[in-house]
Amino acid sequence: MTSFAATSRAILCSPLTPFWLVVALLPFGRSAELGTLLCLIGLLWQCRHGMAPWRDRRGAALLLVLLAAYVGAALWSAFDAVAPAKSWSSVAGLLRYVPLGLYACLVIRRTDRLYALYAGVAAVLALWVLAAWLQIVTGWSPRGVATGEYLTGLFGNDLKFGPTLAVLSPFALWAARMRWGGRGLLVAFLLLLGPVLLAGSRSAWLCYALVGLAFAWREAGTTRRFLGLCAAG
Structure with a gap:
């Protein structure tokens, strides 16, 4: 029992937990955003303690280029969308991947x-x-x-x-x-x-x-x- 409790505590305290939560909660709709929120909190905590993701310039630069292409395509289509409100909200929603990706650059080295x-x-x-x-x-x-x-x-x-x-x-x-x-x-x-x-x-x-x-x-x-x-x- 002690071993199981220690293992469970280690998993919950792992910096990878937000990523596992994102995947595990995908079947349950918006609850998967809990993992994204934890990534944002983790990113802010890491930056506060001097561990900024842009120190790993190659990883952060590649991430930002890929996200720029992804979000840029959605942004371009939003200007001529049939349902503008839904399109712009989708573009705004895509920005949540920025803290998730930057946090990944920090903890998955x-x-x-x-x-x-x-x-x-x-x-x-x-x-x-x-x-x-x-x-x-x-x-x-x-x-x-x-x-x-x-x-x-x-x-x-x-x-x-x-x-x-x-x-x-x-x-x-x-x-x-x-x-x-x-x-x-x-x-x-x-x-x-x-x-x-x-x-x-x-x-x-x-x-x-x-x-x-x-x-x-x-x-x-x-x-x-x-x-x-x-x-x-």
Whole structure:
């Protein structure tokens, strides 16, 4: 019991906790913003103690360039939007990724923390996939009975389950590859494939296909072996 309490305390006090919370709370709507808020608080605390994220200039610069491209596209489209109020609110909402990203530049500098983040996100995805397969087999999930045409798992009536799972799937595939090797990677890929397909989102299918190609290329090592894997798939 003491060991469990110490482990739980260490997880809760970890600087990576806000990121795990963002992912874990995604099925529950706006509650995921709690993790973003904690990132903002953590960023302000770090800056107050002289640990500014811009000291790692390469990471912060890359982050800001990517966010500028992302937010800039939304900003450009907002000027000629059919629903201006909604578009401008979306642009403002995108700015919350700035403190989240800068906080990441601060706390995910060491390799061990990066691997811990991957493992934590993979554990959350494992729960999502377990709930999804439960819904596939029985028609029931912890969020209620499946009555629609699409698989939603822990996301309830939210149809973002498929795209979200596909986007985050590299974390689970990486963790499986590191823990169980190539066979583990293949099993994890197939376990994720079912929920992604049954979620009924074409964007999720495309995203997961790209993830699969990226991992196949990494595993193959050569163009010939990569083409062979693609042909076998």
